[in-house]
Amino acid sequence: MAARSAAREVVALGRACDNACVFCAQEGLARESVTDLALPEPGAAGVTFAGGEPGIDERLEELVAKARAAGHARIGVQTNGRALSAPGRIEALARAGLTDVHLSLHGSDARVHDWHTGAPGSFDAALKTLAAARAAGLRAVVVTVLTRSNFRVLAPLPRMLASRGVAGWCIDVPRWRGRAQTHADRVVPRLALALPFALHAIDAAEALGLTSFVRGAPACLLGPFASRALPESEPRAFADVCTSCPSRGACAGVDAQYVARFGAGELAPRPPFARETRAPELATLFVGAGEMAPLREDLPVHPPPERARVSLPVMGRPAPAHAEVPASAPKQTGEALKAILPDLFAGKRGER
Amino acid sequence: MANIGYLQLVRHCNQYCRFCSNPATGWMLDLDTAKRAVDDFAERGYFGVILTGGEPSLSPIVADVTRHAVGRGLHVRMITNGSRLAQPGLAASYVEAGLRHFHVSIHSCREELEDFLTGVRGSFALAMQALEQLGAAGATVNVNTVINRFNADHLDENVRYFVGRFPFISHFVWNNLDPSMGRAETNRDTAHRLADFELSLARAMRFLHKSGRSFRVERVPLCYMTEFAHCSTETRKIVKGEERIVHFLDEKGTVRQTDFRHAKSDACKACTLDSICGGLFELGEHYDLAELYPVFVPAEDIVRRIRDDA
Numbered sequence: 001m002a003a004r005s006a007a008r009e010v011v012a013l014g015r016a017c018d019n020a021c022v023f024c025a026q027e028g029l030a031r032e033s034v035t036d037l038a039l040p041e042p043g044a045a046g047v048t049f050a051g052g053e054p055g056i057d058e059r060l061e062e063l064v065a066k067a068r069a070a071g072h073a074r075i076g077v078q079t080n081g082r083a084l085s086a087p088g089r090i091e092a093l094a095r096a097g098l099t100d101v102h103l104s105l106h107g108s109d110a111r112v113h114d115w116h117t118g119a120p121g122s123f124d125a126a127l128k129t130l131a132a133a134r135a136a137g138l139r140a141v142v143v144t145v146l147t148r149s150n151f152r153v154l155a156p157l158p159r160m161l162a163s164r165g166v167a168g169w170c171i172d173v174p175r176w177r178g179r180a181q182t183h184a185d186r187v188v189p190r191l192a193l194a195l196p197f198a199l200h201a202i203d204a205a206e207a208l209g210l211t212s213f214v215r216g217a218p219a220c221l222l223g224p225f226a227s228r229a230l231p232e233s234e235p236r237a238f239a240d241v242c243t244s245c246p247s248r249g250a251c252a253g254v255d256a257q258y259v260a261r262f263g264a265g266e267l268a269p270r271p272p273f274a275r276e277t278r279a280p281e282l283a284t285l286f287v288g289a290g291e292m293a294p295l296r297e298d299l300p301v302h303p304p305p306e307r308a309r310v311s312l313p314v315m316g317r318p319a320p321a322h323a324e325v326p327a328s329a330p331k332q333t334g335e336a337l338k339a340i341l342p343d344l345f346a347g348k349r350g351e352r
Numbered sequence: 353m354a355n356i357g358y359l360q361l362v363r364h365c366n367q368y369c370r371f372c373s374n375p376a377t378g379w380m381l382d383l384d385t386a387k388r389a390v391d392d393f394a395e396r397g398y399f400g401v402i403l404t405g406g407e408p409s410l411s412p413i414v415a416d417v418t419r420h421a422v423g424r425g426l427h428v429r430m431i432t433n434g435s436r437l438a439q440p441g442l443a444a445s446y447v448e449a450g451l452r453h454f455h456v457s458i459h460s461c462r463e464e465l466e467d468f469l470t471g472v473r474g475s476f477a478l479a480m481q482a483l484e485q486l487g488a489a490g491a492t493v494n495v496n497t498v499i500n501r502f503n504a505d506h507l508d509e510n511v512r513y514f515v516g517r518f519p520f521i522s523h524f525v526w527n528n529l530d531p532s533m534g535r536a537e538t539n540r541d542t543a544h545r546l547a548d549f550e551l552s553l554a555r556a557m558r559f560l561h562k563s564g565r566s567f568r569v570e571r572v573p574l575c576y577m578t579e580f581a582h583c584s585t586e587t588r589k590i591v592k593g594e595e596r597i598v599h600f601l602d603e604k605g606t607v608r609q610t611d612f613r614h615a616k617s618d619a620c621k622a623c624t625l626d627s628i629c630g631g632l633f634e635l636g637e638h639y640d641l642a643e644l645y646p647v648f649v650p651a652e653d654i655v656r657r658i659r660d661d662a
Contacts, residue, residue, distance in 0.1 A: 321538055
């Protein structure tokens with residue numbers, strides 16, 4: 001967990017969004033925009049406008065200007081970059097006082113990213129926004145949500161982000177909420193499989209000078225990168241095995257549904273780790289997923305195989321197959337086989 | 353191409369596996385019919401024949417079929433549960449006839465579970481003795497494992513155990529449960545979800561790969577093969593354009609399989625491996641298409657790797 005500066009104030013404009021991300025934790029929440037917006041008092045950490053997608057809210061420029069007029073020195077926007085890719089939009093926001101852009105990018109090419117967002121063209125738009133932000137002198141950070149579909153192809157991302165002037169990168173483990181819950185089988189990766197790929201990518205990013213973080217992963221699966229973990233606004237859960245873990249106090253935990261689905265076999269107590277002290281201000285730009293849809297209790301969580309073995313001693317002999325005969329039944333062979341293997345008895349073989 | 357034919361010698365068995373895909377029908381091959389099938393494989397230019405069942409070692413014609421097939425230039429293998437091969441002498445006699453390659457079916461290194469899955473107490477111990485006999489006879493020994501609900505989370509524990517105890521085992525085969533036929537159809541408690549085996553299979557494959565051993569995985573879609581898509585049986589057959597013929601001792605009779613692609617989900621359309629992936633066997637009938645997801649690794653690398661192996 002990073003030693004933090006004061007957390008950013010977050011102003012959510014509403015939950016409407018022009019992407020349909022496969023892991024969206026807000027899916028299921030009402031989509032109306034927030035009408036009674038109140039800007040926080042200016043503070044050291046600044047303010048970030050979030051959503052949904054704040055870029056589709058016509059009030060954004062005005063709100064940024066108001067925040068600047070109110071004395072906020074650091075003003076960010078958490079965005080998928082689609083609506084903000086419209087010509088002049090980022091420039092207008094920069095003139096109004098925007099200082100940083102917090103962009104979601106889930107792959108290093110359009111095929112990967114657009115599948116995750118459910119929006120063709122969203123990758124190209126996000127890169128346009130990133131380029132415009134950098135050209136306007138804004139600081140840019142990127143979040144990538146770790147999924148089944150992108151963990152194998154994270155490797156090209158660090159170079160791509162570093163070469164485009166991105167100041168910081170965070171890999172987020174999806175929450176078991178919203179669309180990530182309804183599509184958990186398709187979206188939520190097995191942590192012990194996916195996280196090593198993420199850690200390799202973070203290591204590569206650091207070598208390129210791209211400061212990197214991870215959020216939402218249990219510390220025991222982060223090895224030497226545990227110190228890069230960012231805090232979560234809403235803590236996850238812990239398994240029984242975590243009770244004695246010396247690092248529990250600094251650990252993000254794991255979603256309770258994940259443990260119910262897969263068991264706790266991937267988790268193990270780990271020695272305490274030193275907290276990261278560098279780039280604390282940069283870390284504040286990663287404001288997280290915001291309000292999440294409530295957990296749906298009506299969706300079943302399939303139990304892990306270890307649960308099936310519990311009843312093993314009382315499970316009887318298996319039922320026979322539909323057309324099965326006793327092993328001791330009289331045998332049919334020789335000429336009788338013509339009934340089921342006629343081709344082997346035909347004059348010409350090899351014509352099948 | 354290395355096409356291989358499957359010959360079911362008998363359909364009865366001395367075990368009673370909970371997920372058996374080819375249970376007893378009462379049919380068995382006689383030597384004349386078996387030779388006809390072997391001749392047909394040879395005329396098609398097949399590489400080899402696999403003697404299977406039921407439990408093929410219960411057939412009295414194993415040695416004669418083997419000699420005939422070897423005489424026709426075919427490589428001969430057997431898929432067996434090993435129970436009969438535990439007795440001294442039988443493995444050596446098969447080897448002497450030219451049958452030198454055995455796939456021994458063992459589904460768990462946990463003795464109690466293996467005996468439960470095979471329906472016969474003591475079958476684990478017999479399988480271990482069979483491995484010893486086959487090793488002593490100098491045979492090539494592979495282990496075949498059906499992935500099912502009860503072993504899905506310890507496939508890695510299995511390979512570590514077998515390799516540790518029998519270092520001569522150089523190749524493993526995993527068959528994802530076929531819930532469409534046999535006893536798996538009537539004992540649905542054996543059926544798992546794909547995510548149940550994903551991690552343990554990946555760990556097992558990595559362990560074998562690191563130790564210089566090979567493996568094949570059948571009926572597992574490529575999104576569940578992590579970095580080992582080139583070891584998928586279906587993908588290899590798709591890339592190499594291979595076929596296989598199975599002579600079933602039941603109403604299905606002779607089946608020539610040339611298409612190894614099964615059902616896909618809409619999500620697969622975005623996947624870079626769609627064209628070389630076998631998809632989901634029995635497709636949504638039991639397995640859940642919602643478990644399939646696209647991956648975006650380059651298919652060309654996998655194709656090249658398979659062609660380089662050939």
